Amino acid sequence: MTEPDTEDRRTLPLDQHYALRVAALQLRDEFAGVFGPETIERFLHASYDQFASRSTVSNFLPLLAERFARQRLRALARVEGRHQDGKPTVLFLCVHNAGRSQMALGFLQHLAGDRAVAWSGGSEPGHEINPSAIAAMAERGIDISGEFPKPWTDEIVRAADVVVSMGCGDACPVFPGKRYLDWTLDDPAGKTVEDVRPVRDEIERRVRELLAELGVPAAI
Template sequence: MAPHDHPDLSIDQRHALLTAATRLSTEFAGVFGVETIDRFLTSSYDQFAGRARIPHYLPLLAERFARQRLHALAKVEGKSLDGRPVVVFLCVHNAGRSQMALGFLQHHAGEAAVGWSGGSQPGDAIELGAVAAMAERGIDITSEYPKPWTDEVVRAADVVITMGCGDACPIFPGKRYEEWELDDPAELDLTGVRTVRDDIERRVLRLLDSLGVAAAGK
């Protein structure tokens, strides 16, 4: 089923998804066919349809998530090898710890590394305490959103960082895994979130050093 043929879509959503499918088809021309792109866009839409707070943004979320998953699949299948290390941060709700870690990785690594994140039980929105604590460091994470992880995203990673997701975290042989034991920001006041934030930054900087990525922004 093409994404814009989904039975529960409004006219505006159909148009937005059709436009998204066209953009993705152009972006991944020669890499993936229309059927693969439509399948990923439809399944990405379904991931958010039952819990998105603002339905108007569903096509945009679906397009962004589908694009990430297609980039991951391209790496897994050897169709995209640019030499940059890929790090995936996994926690439970993808609303606090993993989002702060992703923010620091993108801030310090820039274009020298690729960062993704996901949760075993994605929340509805990024935690306000995490947003505020990161804003104090000049890093805006409000453009991100809680999302699940998928097999292709984890398989594409060079390093998988887990944060409290336990047995729910996916395990693929041969991957480099690290468990970061960190308090959940959702259970802390802003002072406590700052402590977790600073710990995460130190860990991200050590990780980048281990990957041979020179950290900027320090």
């Protein structure tokens, strides 16, 4: 890997600037032969702007931008036929992407492993994952503390085989040819771990049912 470029049109703190340049180089290596540097940098900086516009803490912005840009680029590769692995892709959507959709994401990743792809997003992303949701999932041996609320984008929705809505209503995007499911579940926002457990268990039941419908073996 070469040293990060020294020129950048963006006015950013030096540490943020450097971290974004490193992230850009890492993404270039990962998507070499799939996307050019201009596309990669455009997605990276757009992702950074999305988080910077609503973040009160800037320390982790480059990392969040890199992770989200990677997801968006993988989705775009699927949409454009540049990457086809045959794995079913499920997108879980709710309002804040802080509770229900994150628990569903955690269950699908845990139960399906590398046999399916799981993404999540929110119509009005929050600032952090619901602590009660994190604790409730930890009781099941699933760690979602490293996840982060994020929006959805067109390429992510278009790349999904199944879009599961959990309370985002009319804000949820609709694209022709997609399979849509609407899961009515209580919002865990502001609830205790005890109150979140029934929601967690119902999400697990539905995720297992969905995996069975998709023909994906689920872990016990």
